[in-house]
Amino acid sequence: MKRTAFFISDGTGITAETLGNSLLTQFESIHFTSITLPYIDTLEKAEAAVAKINQATKQDGASAIVFDTIINEDIRNLIAASNSFKIDVFATFLKPLENELDTHSSYSVGKSHAIQETSRYKERIASVNFALDNDDGARTQQYDKADIIIVGVSRCGKTPTCLYLALQFGIKAANYPITIEDLEHSGLPNILRNYRDKLFGLTIDPFQLAAIRHERRPNSQYASMNQCEFEVREVEKRLRQVDIKMINTTYFSIEEIATRVMVESGLKRRLA
Numbered sequence: 223m224k225r226t227a228f229f230i231s232d233g234t235g236i237t238a239e240t241l242g243n244s245l246l247t248q249f250e251s252i253h254f255t256s257i258t259l260p261y262i263d264t265l266e267k268a269e270a271a272v273a274k275i276n277q278a279t280k281q282d283g284a285s286a287i288v289f290d291t292i293i294n295e296d297i298r299n300l301i302a303a304s305n306s307f308k309i310d311v312f313a314t315f316l317k318p319l320e321n322e323l324d325t326h327s328s329y330s331v332g333k334s335h336a337i338q339e340t341s342r343y344k345e346r347i348a349s350v351n352f353a354l355d356n357d358d359g360a361r362t363q364q365y366d367k368a369d370i371i372i373v374g375v376s377r378c379g380k381t382p383t384c385l386y387l388a389l390q391f392g393i394k395a396a397n398y399p400i401t402i403e404d405l406e407h408s409g410l411p412n413i414l415r416n417y418r419d420k421l422f423g424l425t426i427d428p429f430q431l432a433a434i435r436h437e438r439r440p441n442s443q444y445a446s447m448n449q450c451e452f453e454v455r456e457v458e459k460r461l462r463q464v465d466i467k468m469i470n471t472t473y474f475s476i477e478e479i480a481t482r483v484m485v486e487s488g489l490k491r492r493l494a
Contacts, residue, residue, distance in 0.1 A: 226255045226278035230271055230290040230301060235260035241311055242289035254287075262292065268300040275304040342392070342493055349388035349395075349492075356396035357381055362413045365396055370487055371417055372397040373410075373461070374424035375453045376444075377434045379471040379479060383424065386480040392492030393484075402449075405456050410464060422487050423461040423468030424479070428454045430472050 227246055229238040235258045246254050257278070259271050278286040286306040292298045293312065302308055316327045355361055356368065358381070365371060370387070372380045372395060380397035387393040404411045414421060428450040435445035443449055461468050467486050471479050484491070 223252045223284075224255065224282055225252055225284055225287060226257065226282055227287040228271070228275055228278070228289070228306070229256065229258045230262055230288060230292065231260050232263040232292050232294060232297065233260065235291075238289045238291045238311060242287075242309075246287070262297065262301075263294070265297060265300060268297045272300060272304040275301075275306050279305040345392050346389065346493055349392050350385065352394040352396070353381075353384040353388040357384065359398040359413075361396075362398070365413070365417050365420070367394060368396040368417070368420055369394045369489060370422055370483070371395075371414070371420045372424055372483070373400055373414065373421055373457075373466075374468075375400060375426070375431065375450075375457050377431060377438065378424045378426040379476065380424055382476045383471075383479050383483065386476050387483065390480065390493070391484060391489070393489055400453075400457050400460075402453065405453065410460055418464060418466070421461075421466045422483055423457070423466050425454060425458050425461075425468050425470050427470070427472040 227242060229235050229242050231238050239256075239258055243256070246252075246256075255278075257274070259274070262268055262271050275286045275288060286304075288301065288304065288306040288308040289311060290298065290301055290308065291311045292301060298310065298313075302310070312327075320326055352364070352367070356364055370393060372384055374380055376399045380399065384395035384397050387395040398411070398414060400411065409415070410418075410421075428447065431450040431454060432445055432447050435442075435450065439445050458468070469479060469482050469486070474482070483489070
């Protein structure tokens with residue numbers, strides 16, 4: 223079965239996307255074509271959005287699913303008149319909250335993704351820059367400033383995890399790839415031994431690792447099954463020897479990996 227899902231907002235559309243996708247993933251038997259329409263902040267744009275929704279409904283032979291976070295009532299009413307099944311996120315949740323809190327919402331566009339405080343915005347940027355500067359063991363001299371140091375074999379998801387930790391949580395995350403040269407010596411690399419309390423390991427299924435590495439260096443020793451099995455086995459063994467927590471990234475998204483790292487390492491979110 224095929225359906226089209228629209229995420230419509232007078233802001234970025236991130237809230238509509240996040241909630242909508244979380245709900246739609248529960249219906250594994252249906253293939254959803256997702257379309258995000260951000261900054262629908264005029265009646266003209268809303269009319270164009272309605273035309274797209276109605277066209278999708280006609281093509282699918284079933285109502286398009288619409289998640290919207292529109293503030294303007296006239297625009298909301300126009301979207302509601304489309305041939306679709308509509309979920310108005312704000313109307314669904316804000317009205318009950320207004321009743322409970324006995325006050326009216328400010329109904330401000332883009333409030334959840336605006337720069338609320340300059341200090342928090344700067345902290346996010348600083349964390350992202352730190353992750354970029356300390357990617358792949360580039361600047362080990364800055365490890366004393368890191369909140370966490372992600373370690374593991376090459377291509378197991380360290381870099382995107384560090385960037386997600388920085389962007390979403392404000393965490394200063396460095397990462398160090400344990401290479402075949404590091405495995406020629408016993409224990410962890412010397413540079414990591416002084417920061418054992420900051421280390422967190424990522425591991426991965428060797429078959430998945432080989433597939434990822436083949437995309438980067440096809441038919442190389444680096445991507446061979448034997449090489450991948452050896453590196454994963456050795457790195458896991460060394461992390462267990464010094465009691466370093468680790469997560470297998472094979473079946474998790476970057477969002478899930480980062481959140482699990484936060485929970486298991488006891489780190490606290492720095493961004494509201």
